[in-house]
Amino acid sequence: MPVKSYKKYISLLAFVGPAFIFYAIFLLIPTVAGMYYSFTDWNGLNPNYSFNGLANFIEALREDPDFVNSLLFTLKYVLFMVVLQNVLALMLAVFIESKTRTKGFFRTIFFMPNMISTIISAFMWTFVFSQVLPQIAEKTVMKFLDQLWIGDPKYSFYSIIIVSLWNGVGYMMIIYLAALQGVPQSLKEAAHIDGATPFQAFRNVTMPMITHAITICFFLTLNGAFKVYEVVYGLTGGGPGRSTQVITMNIYEEAFSNNFRYGYASAKSVILFVIILIFTFIQIRVMKKKEVEA
Amino acid sequence: MRQKKATDVFITLFLCIGAIISFFPIYLAIINSVKTQGEMFSSFVALPTKLHFENYSQAFDKINLLNSTLNSAIVSVIGIGGIVFCAALAGYKLSRTSGRLSNMIFFLFIASMLVPFHSIMIPLTRMAKNLHVSGSTYGLAIIYVGLGVNMAIFLYHGFVKSIPRELEEAARIDGCGEFQTFFRIIFPLLLPITVTIAILDFLWIWNDFLLPLLMLTDSTKYTLILSTNTLFGEYNKEWSLILAALVLTALPVIVIYAFFQKFIMQGIAEGAIKG
Secondary structure: OHHHHHHHHHHHHHHHHHHHHHHHHHHHHHHHHHHHHOOEOOOOOOOOOOEOOOHHHHHHHHOOHHHHHHHHHHHHHHHHHHHHHHHHHHHHHHHHHHOOOOHHHHHHHHHHHHHOOHHHHHHHHHHHHHHHHHHHHHHOOOHHHOOOOOOOHHHHHHHHHHHHHHHHHHHHHHHHHHHHHOOOHHHHHHHHHOOOOHHHHHHHHHHHHOHHHHHHHHHHHHHHHHOOOHHHHHHOOOOOOOOOOOHHHHHHHHHHHOOOOHHHHHHHHHHHHHHHHHHHHHHHHHHHHHHHHO | OHHHHHHHHHHHHHHHHHHHHHHHHHHHHHHHHOOOHHHHHHOOOOOOOOOOOHHHHHHHHHOOHHHHHHHHHHHHHHHHHHHHHHHHHHHHHHHHOOOHHHHHHHHHHHHHHHOOHHHHHHHHHHHHHHOOOOOOHHHHHHHHHHHHHHHHHHHHHHHHOOOOOHHHHHHHHOOOOHHHHHHHHHHHHOHHHHHHHHHHHHHHHHHOOHHHHHHOOOHHHOOHHHHHHHHHHHOOOOHHHHHHHHHHHHHHHHHHHHHHHHHHHHHHHHHHHHO
C-alpha cells in the first residue's frame, strides 16, 4: 500500500510539476513576496531593509492624497464601467439576436474593436478627440464637440469611459449572445402567445435564463475595471496633473518612476488586491443568491 | 402590430448608429493614414483624393515592422505552446486525481486568477532580473507561461471531466504507459478546449503592453505594441505617420479576426461560460 501511494505522488508530481514550477516562480512567489515587502521599507536597491508594520498602509490611506484620489477616481470609473458596459452589451446582444439577416454583420462590427490592443485603441481615440472632433465642430453646427476631451479633467473622465466601452463592450456582448442562444425558442413563443409584450418577455423569461452569464459578465467587468491602466496611459497619461490617475498608475509611478519605494508601492498594490477581493466576493455572493432564486 | 414596427425601426436605428461609432475610429485611422499632413488638416473625414503610401514606408521602418512582428510572434507562439503543454498535463492529472493534495494544488491555481498584475509586478521584475530572463523575447515568453497556466488549467480541468475514463483504462490494458496514454489518447481529445485556450492567450499576449514594457529594454527586442508606443511618444504631432503605424499594428489581429472570427467568438463564450 505505501508503495502505491508513493507512486501516485510521483505521477502527480510528473504531470503537475512543469506547470507548477513556472506558476510558482512567476506568480505565486511574486504574490507572496509583494505582500511581504508591503510591511517593509525596502527601496529596491538597498539590500538592507526593516519591518515597519502597518506604517506603509497607514501612510497610503492617510497621508497620500494622490493615492486616495486615484483610488476614488478608480472607484468612480468602476461604477460607470460595470453598469454601462453590461447594459450596453446586453442591449446590443438582445437587439442583434432579434435580427435574422443582419445578425452576423452587426456582430462582426461590434466585436471588431475588441481585437485591437487597448493601448492602440487609446492612441486612435487620441487622434479622434484631439484632432477630428474639434474640426467637425468647426465645420458643422455640432459646436458641443469642440471640447478639450483630453486636456480638461471634466471631460477626460468621459473620454476614458468612451474608449473603454468602445474597446470592451464587444467581449461582453459575445458572452451575452451565447447565453441568449441557450434560451429555448419555445419559451419565448409561449410568452408571446400568453400576451406578454417583448419587454415583459425579456424581463420575465429571458433574464432569469441568462443570470449565469450576467454573473460572469459582472465579475469580468468588475475585475477588469479595477485593473484599468492602458486606456488611461494611452489617452491622458493620468493628466492633466494627476487628475485622471488611476490606482494602477499610482502604483506604477511609485515603484518605477518616482523614488523606487518598492515596499510602499507593494503596500498600495496589496490594498488594490484586497479591494478587488472584497468587491468580487460581495458580487459573487449577491448574484449567486439571485441565481438560485431565479 | 404598429408598435412592433416602431420597436423594429428603433432597434435597427440603434444598431446602425452603434455600428458607425464602432467603426468610425478605424475608418478615420485608415483613410487619414494615406493622406498627406496638409490634406488631412483640410478635412479628416473626407476620403483621400490620392493615395500616399509614404507614411506606410516611413512607419514600416520606424517601428521596425518585420522585426517587431517576429518578436511578437515568437513570444506568442512559445508562450501559448508552453501554456498548453504544461496546463494540459496538469489540468488532466488534477481532474483525474482525488485527494487533499490534488485539491489544494488546484485551489491554489484558481485562487491566483484573482491576483491583479499590478500586485505582482514589482517582485516579478526583480525575479526576472535575478533569473536573467528579463530583456529577452524568450524570457518574456516563459513569464507568460507562468502567468497563463492557471486559467488554462482551470479550463482543461473542467473539460477533462467530460471524457470517459474507460478510454484510459482500455489504453492501460493495452499496455500504454501513463504519459503515452495522455499524449496518444487524451491530448487529441482535448483539441476543442486547446483551441479556445490558444485563442484567448493569443489575444492576451499579442496585445499585452505592460509586461513587455517592464521586461524589454533593448529596442531590437520590442514587440509590435511596444514599438508603436515608442513611436507615438517620439513623433507626437505627425499624425499621418502615427496613424499608419497604428494601422500596421492593428492589421495582424484584424486579419486573424477575419479568418477565425467564428473560433474566436466561440472561444470567448466557452471560456467565460465554463468559468
